[in-house]
Amino acid sequence: MDDAIRALAALLRPATRILVFTGAGMSTESGIPDFRSPGGVWDRYPIVYFDEFLRDEEARKRYWLRSRETYPVLARAEPNPAHYAIAELERRGKVLAVVTQNIDGLHARAGTSPDKLIELHGNNLHVVCLDCNARTPREAIQAELVAGVEVPRCARCGGLLKNTTVSFGEPLPAEALQRATLAALTCDLCLVIGSSLVVYPAADIPVLAAQQGAPLAIVNATPTPLDATADLVVHARAGAVLPAAVAALD
Ligand SMILES: [Zn+2]
Missing domain, CATH: 3.30.1600.10 (SIR2/SIRT2 'Small Domain')
Incomplete structure (x- = not known):
């Protein structure tokens, strides 16, 4: 696990426009x-x-x-250490956008600012x-x-x-999808956390980021369809990896 934390920190260190993409696995550690x-x-x-x-x-x-x-x-539910680690990345000026599939509002409560947060659902x-x-x-x-x-x-x-x-069969909010697409096209790292990347069109966002050349890092408990093309894959809980990787930036 130390190797994974060092590898993730090495990707985070030079990045200044990170697109963080989160899914249900982000919130399971908050009891959801x-x-x-x-x-x-x-x-x-x-x-x-x-x-x-x-x-x-x-x-x-x-x-x-x-x-x-x-x-x-x-x-x-309360935000967990991984939510706070993402807010800390923003305080360090490294976050372009936090794009989430989650509806629980926990990123905002952990301190991610409204202009960075894109709640696709x-x-x-x-x-x-x-x-x-x-x-x-x-x-x-x-x-x-x-x-x-x-x-x-x-x-x-x-x-x-x-x-x-957003209900099943209901289109994603157009403004959120546009903001997420723009972030995918301009990010310098795409960090996927706790998403199995199987719910579309949300999962198109990391695909787009990888296609424009951004490094792709995936932290998820189980394999995803994008593992084969990712620069780093860590099969672990976000709370076990992300706070330590952010702390290792110092
Ligand atoms: Zn009314």
Whole structure:
């Protein structure tokens, strides 16, 4: 493991425009299970696709039942040492962007600044009205759900509410995708942490970075489709490697 930490530090040291790309493995050390893992919440509560949500009240009931069960896990999670290590890289002036597939908001809470953070799948901190765009803290909606409301509605206009997360079958937010693409084209290192790189189009971002010539480093517990082309692959938990590699920059 010391060799892996030294190799990662050697890639981080000269870099000044790092694109950090994070996925579910980043947050498992904060107690948030990968919802795609067998036996996880995604198994117990089937996925509700965006078009179903729009047209079917029963689908909306399933959506909010699942959200009611998963929200408390996200809400009580705290950033872990790997989140703080990424914020420390930013303080050292080395981060171009932090592109995440995670919806838990933990990068922001660890200190990654809003102008660096690109949440490709949105976040779980608010709900938005699909009719009038009014935003409400997600916490307030949780109280309604726990009190027995099956499908919460906008307090202002009665419209449909939805978490500010990207659903299956829903396009990624265009602005986030544009910012991430620009970062991929201009970074001088792409550091993938805790992503299996199987969810597209998000996984196109590191592919694009590697294609334009940026070195690619992958820290993930399991193999990924990009391992063969990466400059460094570390099959480990991020918390076991990244804080030590950042500390080794001194
Ligand atoms: Zn509304």
